[in-house]
Amino acid sequence: MDASWLDADEMAAWLRLVAITELLPGVLDSQLRRDAGLSHYEYFVLAMLSEAPERTLRMTSLAQRTNATLARLSHVVRRLEERGLVERYPCPEDARATNARLTAEGWSLVESAAPAHVANVREHVLDPLTSQQVHQLVEIGDALLERLDPGGRMTALYRREAR
Amino acid sequence: MDASWLDADEMAAWLRLVAITELLPGVLDSQLRRDAGLSHYEYFVLAMLSEAPERTLRMTSLAQRTNATLARLSHVVRRLEERGLVERYPCPEDARATNARLTAEGWSLVESAAPAHVANVREHVLDPLTSQQVHQLVEIGDALLERLDPGGRMTALYRREAR
DNA sequence: CCAGAATAGTTGTAGCGTCAACTATTGGCG
DNA sequence: CGCCAATAGTTGACGCTACAACTATTCTGG
Numbered sequence: 001m002d003a004s005w006l007d008a009d010e011m012a013a014w015l016r017l018v019a020i021t022e023l024l025p026g027v028l029d030s031q032l033r034r035d036a037g038l039s040h041y042e043y044f045v046l047a048m049l050s051e052a053p054e055r056t057l058r059m060t061s062l063a064q065r066t067n068a069t070l071a072r073l074s075h076v077v078r079r080l081e082e083r084g085l086v087e088r089y090p091c092p093e094d095a096r097a098t099n100a101r102l103t104a105e106g107w108s109l110v111e112s113a114a115p116a117h118v119a120n121v122r123e124h125v126l127d128p129l130t131s132q133q134v135h136q137l138v139e140i141g142d143a144l145l146e147r148l149d150p151g152g153r154m155t156a157l158y159r160r161e162a163r
Numbered sequence: 164m165d166a167s168w169l170d171a172d173e174m175a176a177w178l179r180l181v182a183i184t185e186l187l188p189g190v191l192d193s194q195l196r197r198d199a200g201l202s203h204y205e206y207f208v209l210a211m212l213s214e215a216p217e218r219t220l221r222m223t224s225l226a227q228r229t230n231a232t233l234a235r236l237s238h239v240v241r242r243l244e245e246r247g248l249v250e251r252y253p254c255p256e257d258a259r260a261t262n263a264r265l266t267a268e269g270w271s272l273v274e275s276a277a278p279a280h281v282a283n284v285r286e287h288v289l290d291p292l293t294s295q296q297v298h299q300l301v302e303i304g305d306a307l308l309e310r311l312d313p314g315g316r317m318t319a320l321y322r323r324e325a326r
Numbered sequence: 327c328c329a330g331a332a333t334a335g336t337t338g339t340a341g342c343g344t345c346a347a348c349t350a351t352t353g354g355c356g
Numbered sequence: 357c358g359c360c361a362a363t364a365g366t367t368g369a370c371g372c373t374a375c376a377a378c379t380a381t382t383c384t385g386g
Binding site (some may be wrong): 257 | 327333335336337344
């Protein structure tokens with residue numbers, strides 16, 4: 001990390017981004033773990049299902065929406081299924097595919113966990129920013145995701161095209 | 164994740180930040196793993212040592228600079244020591260403390276890994292941003308880190324005070 | 327000056343993610 | 357048709373991180 005290769009502003013931005021990616025997961029996980037017994041990724045999976053029609057999604061689509069590989073999702077969904085929060089069944093239209101559906105129990109867990117989670121996100125991320133900075137973060141996020149996920153394989157569903 | 168609790172811009176910013184924290188580690192890790200046999204966190208540890216006087220730091224200080232807990236760092240340094248990249252020795256001034264020092268081998272590894280890593284950071288993070296956005300990211304980062312690491316326990320060393 | 331609290335660090339364990347290997351189905355095209 | 361590539365998903369092993377428990381020093385107030 002030779003400082004001469006990045007100018008002062010670039011280095012400052014980079015150090016902050018690294019720190020955020022190290023610290024944010026812990027902040028999210030510990031609140032959700034304590035209040036709902038879920039990791040942030042597990043919560044996010046349940047939340048994506050809760051917003052889908054029939055509260056059901058194919059594994060591949062769910063993996064995209066949660067920025068994860070299929071292998072990771074498969075392990076997570078197996079554990080969620082063992083806890084009765086989700087159920088899997090073969091997709092009727094395509095025998096290769098698997099559908100994951102939120103159970104009633106899973107739905108009520110997300111519902112009960114959401115308020116405290118949203119409050120936590122507000123407290124640690126949204127509140128400290130001005131509304132102008134929130135908007136800047138959207139633009140910066142789009143620019144970065146275009147490179148971090150070039151084909152839009154994981155983020156195409158909500159990403160705005162670059163101007 | 165009830166959308167009604169966050170407005171459109173807030174939700175957009177939040178989804179992008181989540182996606183970045185999921186995707187960035189993989190982008191950094193895979194390049195460094197392939198080119199230097201190091202995880203990004205391991206590289207960062209070596210890089211922080213390479214910039215310190217005597218290429219030596221106390222474990223606690225090194226943990227702060229790398230946004231990590233002492234437990235995590237201890238495991239990582241043990242593995243780096245086994246590979247001959249770092250050496251540990253009891254701190255003379257305080258018998259509780261341990262110093263970690265970069266070996267010659269560790270130094271040459273960081274030196275050889277740095278160019279490709281910096282290029283990767285440029286390609287995926289800095290280049291897609293305007294210089295104005297880089298500056299905005301610094302401000303946004305400071306605002307978030309003030310909440311993510313309230314006491315400045317991990318980030319005080321480089322964080323700018325809020326205006 | 328010494329008892330208890332705080333600091334510094336290590337270690338074992340359990341849980342999660344990555345990677346590679348694998349099965350099963352579908353789609354394309356010759 | 358029939359074969360081969362692509363798609364969809366699962367699984368097992370391995371490595372890394374968080375958490376809790378532990379040792380060992382140093383600091384501090386009575």
